[in-house]
Amino acid sequence: MSEKPQKIxxxxxxxxxxxxxxxxxxxxxxxxHLGIEVNVPLRQTCCGQPAYNxxxxxxxxxxxxxxxxLLSKTEGPIVIPSGSCTDMIIHQYxxxxxxxxxxxxxxxxxxxxxxxxxQFLVDVLGVSKLGARLDARAAYHQSCxxxxxxxxxxxxxxxxxxxxxxxxxxxxxxxxxxxxGGTFAAKHPDISGSIMQKKIRNIENSKADMVVxxxxxxxxxxEGGLHRKGSTIKLRHIAQVLEAGLQ
Amino acid sequence: xxxxxxxxxxxxxxxxxxxxxSKATTKLSSGREASIASLExxxxxxxxxxxxxLNILHNLDENLLKFEHRLIDNGVNVHWAEKGTxxxxxxxxxxxxxxxxxxxxxxSMVSEEIHLNEALIKAGLQVIETDLGEYxxxxxxxxxxxxxxxxxxxxxxxxGEIMHRHLNVxxxxxxxxxxxxxxxxxxxxxxxxxxxxxxxxxGVVETGTICIVTNEGNARMVTTLPKIHIVIMSLEKLVPTLxxxxxxLKILARSATGQKLTSYTTLIHGPKVDEENVGPEEVxxxxxDNGRTGIFGSEQAEILGCIRCGACLNICPVYKNIGGHAxxxxxxxxxxxxxxxxxxxxxxxxxxxYASSLCGACKDVCPVRLDIPQMLLSLRKxxxxxxxxxxxxxxxxxxxxxxxxPGLYKFIRNIGSLFLRLIxxxxxxxxxxxxxxxxxxxxxxxxxxxxxxxPARKSFQDMWIEREKSYE
Numbered sequence: 001m002s003e004k005p006q007k008i009x010x011x012x013x014x015x016x017x018x019x020x021x022x023x024x025x026x027x028x029x030x031x032x033h034l035g036i037e038v039n040v041p042l043r044q045t046c047c048g049q050p051a052y053n054x055x056x057x058x059x060x061x062x063x064x065x066x067x068x069x070l071l072s073k074t075e076g077p078i079v080i081p082s083g084s085c086t087d088m089i090i091h092q093y094x095x096x097x098x099x100x101x102x103x104x105x106x107x108x109x110x111x112x113x114x115x116x117x118x119q120f121l122v123d124v125l126g127v128s129k130l131g132a133r134l135d136a137r138a139a140y141h142q143s144c145x146x147x148x149x150x151x152x153x154x155x156x157x158x159x160x161x162x163x164x165x166x167x168x169x170x171x172x173x174x175x176x177x178x179x180x181g182g183t184f185a186a187k188h189p190d191i192s193g194s195i196m197q198k199k200i201r202n203i204e205n206s207k208a209d210m211v212v213x214x215x216x217x218x219x220x221x222x223e224g225g226l227h228r229k230g231s232t233i234k235l236r237h238i239a240q241v242l243e244a245g246l247q
Numbered sequence: 248x249x250x251x252x253x254x255x256x257x258x259x260x261x262x263x264x265x266x267x268x269s270k271a272t273t274k275l276s277s278g279r280e281a282s283i284a285s286l287e288x289x290x291x292x293x294x295x296x297x298x299x300x301l302n303i304l305h306n307l308d309e310n311l312l313k314f315e316h317r318l319i320d321n322g323v324n325v326h327w328a329e330k331g332t333x334x335x336x337x338x339x340x341x342x343x344x345x346x347x348x349x350x351x352x353x354x355s356m357v358s359e360e361i362h363l364n365e366a367l368i369k370a371g372l373q374v375i376e377t378d379l380g381e382y383x384x385x386x387x388x389x390x391x392x393x394x395x396x397x398x399x400x401x402x403x404x405x406x407g408e409i410m411h412r413h414l415n416v417x418x419x420x421x422x423x424x425x426x427x428x429x430x431x432x433x434x435x436x437x438x439x440x441x442x443x444x445x446x447x448x449x450g451v452v453e454t455g456t457i458c459i460v461t462n463e464g465n466a467r468m469v470t471t472l473p474k475i476h477i478v479i480m481s482l483e484k485l486v487p488t489l490x491x492x493x494x495x496l497k498i499l500a501r502s503a504t505g506q507k508l509t510s511y512t513t514l515i516h517g518p519k520v521d522e523e524n525v526g527p528e529e530v531x532x533x534x535x536d537n538g539r540t541g542i543f544g545s546e547q548a549e550i551l552g553c554i555r556c557g558a559c560l561n562i563c564p565v566y567k568n569i570g571g572h573a574x575x576x577x578x579x580x581x582x583x584x585x586x587x588x589x590x591x592x593x594x595x596x597x598x599x600x601y602a603s604s605l606c607g608a609c610k611d612v613c614p615v616r617l618d619i620p621q622m623l624l625s626l627r628k629x630x631x632x633x634x635x636x637x638x639x640x641x642x643x644x645x646x647x648x649x650x651x652x653p654g655l656y657k658f659i660r661n662i663g664s665l666f667l668r669l670i671x672x673x674x675x676x677x678x679x680x681x682x683x684x685x686x687x688x689x690x691x692x693x694x695x696x697x698x699x700x701x702p703a704r705k706s707f708q709d710m711w712i713e714r715e716k717s718y719e
């Protein structure tokens with residue numbers, strides 16, 4: 001078995017930085033609990049996904065090039081608490097730079113070091129039980145880019161199963177998109193809203209009091225929808241529930 | 248034509264439509280899932296089918312010529328049509344030359360694409376749709392909303408009303424009874440039609456075979472009873488060999504309806520020969536381009552490998568919420584969002600590639616693993632070269648610059664964050680007031696259906712730096 005890493009670089013994502021700083025802190029706490037030293041490259045910005053998904057590949061490329069150059073100067077695994085941003089870097093960066101043969105090796109070197117948070121815990125560290133404990137009924141929302149883009153399904157499930165007292169509620173049509181889709185959410189509110197209402201209905205029917213996911217984009221969208229309804233269902237990044245009750 | 252957003256608005260609150268879509272797509276999707284799961288070596292078969300389709304496309308011109316030779320050897324008349332109108336013209340000429348007045352059709356998306364019915368009726372011909380769904384579409388003067396289930400947008404009550412009004416039969420919503428009405432009416436039409444028109448699901452290069460699959464058996468009637476059979480086939484329908492056809496048949500019905508095979512799989516090699524007592528005396532194949540060669544050299548060329556199973560429609564969260572008509576053209580759903588701009592021009596159809604959350608479910612279920620999300624992204628890349636709002640262009644340019652300069656990024660983020668917190672109430676914005684600092688139109692797209700959470704007072708990096716300092 002290869003040696004376990006001692007230190008990681010945290011690519012915290014722009015959503016976590018601006019809107020959900022507590023998620024970033026939860027990620028840090030969980031990793032430090034496992035004895036991993038966390039470094040935060042402070043000059044990081046955004047992976048470029050908003051521009052990329054809207055078709056502005058040239059502008060996205062600037063963000064991507066900057067991110068690759070920044071991360072190239074660091075060492076060790078790069079942990080990203082978002083399926084969507086991880087998929088952007090691992091799968092879309094090589095497409096963005098496919099004709100840029102000079103830069104492509106640098107891109108590949110960085111993408112090889114990138115891991116989504118739960119993937120890093122389970123696949124790299126081999127940890128699925130942290131000793132967390134939480135009294136809640138949680139529904140897990142598997143975000144599309146995590147599930148289909150990265151094929152990450154078992155890792156978050158096994159982490160959640162091992163949280164003491166946490167009851168996992170099943171939601172109907174669990175593989176279905178929540179309707180977020182980045183700028184799609186604002187560009188096509190009627191469609192996005194209609195998809196979201198179905199997801200909310202399924203969440204409510206599951207009797208969960210909490211929705212857990214690995215992507216703050218989906219959660220921000222669902223949280224906004226639930227808040228408008230006056231719902232008391234809480235939304236949590238998986239790091240936040242894994243952090244609960246840690247000694 | 249109306250805009251995509253306007254079409255969406257007109258369907259999104261249609262309760263009947265939502266019920267019809269939800270029922271049908273759930274049934275088809277779960278059928279697909281179970282039947283693909285029960286297929287041994289499904290992954291391998293899908294890979295092989297994909298390879299067979301892509302191989303054909305890589306060498307399309309040669310394959311087409313070979314196919315034409317086989318057809319001619321089989322006694323088939325071959326016609327080439329560059330545009331839809333050319334194909335319609337061929338059909339009209341065949342009918343007029345023989346003084347024929349009545350044609351029967353089996354379900355064919357390509358005939359919808361080229362508006363064949365309108366052209367034939369204009370030329371004085373009577374056209375009868377023999378597929379049950381298409382027949383109802385024709386009665387109601389409607390349009391199909393799904394590539395395999397043309398009346399997916401209708402409830403059975405609506406079908407009952409249509410039959411009652413147009414066929415003079417008592418109203419019922421019993422499906423068996425409705426099918427009986429259609430059967431009684433259609434049987435006599437089959438017997439009197441002199442030309443049968445079909446599409447083709449596949450054309451086998453090796454043998455010059457035309458393959459048509461149906462569940463109602465109407466294609467078999469249309470291809471055997473009338474004395475002339477005309478096939479309209481778009482260029483990309485070829486498969487190399489009969490063995491490849493077998494691969495396609497293994498995955499087509501499973502992906503479409505969850506059946507192992509459709510009830511009828513018809514293989515046609517040419518007109519009736521002496522010892523046979525049924526079958527057409529003449530078979531014509533019209534090979535149609537209608538914009539396909541334009542897609543051929545593009546980043547979306549792979550879309551021509553589509554075998555039209557409709558699985559991507561049934562799984563798509565967008566299709567499931569808006570149905571087929573909102574897409575505005577013949578091919579709806581994820582496949583249509585790539586195909587329509589390719590066939591008809593991106594400038595007029597650039598809304599379609601954006602009608603997706605990029606969830607990737609379509610790619611997952613596609614039997615030949617077409618990477619539809621990636622094709623949508625490449626179309627979006629091309630779409631921004633066309634006319635786009637100035638504000639958006641500047642905004643994205645700004646994004647590219649800001650994200651590459653962390654100091655500037657931080658500065659702008661601080662202003663934006665402060666501003667959003669100022670207009671927020673209790674941490675939330677219900678609607679953005681008009682202002683010059685942020686793109687209100689786009690943001691109020693967000694607040695149309697959900698509240699906007701204002702940024703945190705302290706960013707993660709602020710927290711992190713504070714913590715690091717406290718350790719010093």
